[in-house]
Amino acid sequence: MTEDHVSRETADYGDNLGDTPLAAAAASAVNLTSGRLPALPRPTETRVIVVANQKGGVGKTTSTVNLAAALALQQIEVLVIDLDPQGNASTALRVDHHGDIPDIDDVIVGGDPLSDVVVAAPDFTGLWCAPASIDLAGAEISLVPMVARESRLAKALQQYLVEHEQRHGRRLDVVLIDCPPSLGLLTVNAFVAGQEVLIPVQCEYYALEGLGQLLSNLDLIRAHLNPTLHVSHLLLTMLDARTRLSAEVVAQVREHFGDLVLPTAIPRSVRVSEAPSYQQTVLTYDPGSPGALAYLNASREMILWKHYGSYPQDKTY
Numbered sequence: 001m002t003e004d005h006v007s008r009e010t011a012d013y014g015d016n017l018g019d020t021p022l023a024a025a026a027a028s029a030v031n032l033t034s035g036r037l038p039a040l041p042r043p044t045e046t047r048v049i050v051v052a053n054q055k056g057g058v059g060k061t062t063s064t065v066n067l068a069a070a071l072a073l074q075q076i077e078v079l080v081i082d083l084d085p086q087g088n089a090s091t092a093l094r095v096d097h098h099g100d101i102p103d104i105d106d107v108i109v110g111g112d113p114l115s116d117v118v119v120a121a122p123d124f125t126g127l128w129c130a131p132a133s134i135d136l137a138g139a140e141i142s143l144v145p146m147v148a149r150e151s152r153l154a155k156a157l158q159q160y161l162v163e164h165e166q167r168h169g170r171r172l173d174v175v176l177i178d179c180p181p182s183l184g185l186l187t188v189n190a191f192v193a194g195q196e197v198l199i200p201v202q203c204e205y206y207a208l209e210g211l212g213q214l215l216s217n218l219d220l221i222r223a224h225l226n227p228t229l230h231v232s233h234l235l236l237t238m239l240d241a242r243t244r245l246s247a248e249v250v251a252q253v254r255e256h257f258g259d260l261v262l263p264t265a266i267p268r269s270v271r272v273s274e275a276p277s278y279q280q281t282v283l284t285y286d287p288g289s290p291g292a293l294a295y296l297n298a299s300r301e302m303i304l305w306k307h308y309g310s311y312p313q314d315k316t317y
């Protein structure tokens, strides 16, 4: 990062923030609730980011919805594609999903256009969602005999990106795909549709276990189905800063993956886990909480890393 970039970033954000963490949190919360967060630079083309880890419970869904919300609040146009039959991402974004409503199953299995199922997330501007429902549970089986079964989502998404821009007069900046906890055909569809993979890593003893399998699967996808796919970010989740174990896991993951690991780790926080039961993200549920601020910082790092090739020197929120 150039000096120029550092000072410009600081100047843009500095006026709003106090110089203690508490004051900064309070200022961010006020800015957040009043919709006054500074805009992030828009990516030069749509980034399609697959949020994947075949382990369940590592924070895929939580990270998808909170990063999406954080990006939208910083004026990035975002689409969330819910690819988990549990539909938890749809719930957290307050988007209806049940048998009677068209959902991502109708796109992937039924062949409907994505524009038939994408809806606006009601609590945000510039945040869209393709919901999932339990209907999707049969998709892994239904897809097996289908022609080009791995690229059905990719095809629908390519068409939708054009339609979205025509319809809304604005290109989507980021598409986040929330994967189910497996490496089955739904996840493969996401890998073929995306260019980037974001891997949430839970800060626990077995954190690195299973990542080898994920990475070798990505090698296979690259070799046979999508040569552009690459891991662009790892996000440490559910960090308990007080334990030595968490610190050891963080050190291990950073040593292994270096700059791919976003500087901000998401702390374990009750507010983060409570938010979905109110059909909310933590950004709206408790904007000044450590979890909300961490997701804001992480979202900013994702964008600035790609934009400038380096991370911001300081945490803004």
Ligand SMILES: Nc1ncnc2c1ncn2[C@@H]1O[C@H](COP(=O)(O)OP(=O)(O)O)[C@@H](O)[C@H]1O
Binding pocket: 055, 056, 057, 058, 059, 060, 061, 062, 063, 088, 181, 237, 238, 239, 266, 267, 268, 269, 270, 272, 273, 274, 291
């Ligand atoms: N930072 C966090 N602090 C506390 N609980 C969390 C946090 N992140 C996720 N959780 C909780 O952990 C559980 C698993 O998270 P989830 O995002 O659903 O994982 P996945 O999508 O990988 O299965 C959920 O109950 C969620 O509320």
Ligand SMILES: [Mg+2]
Binding pocket: 060, 061, 062, 084, 088, 179, 180
């Ligand atoms: Mg999930």
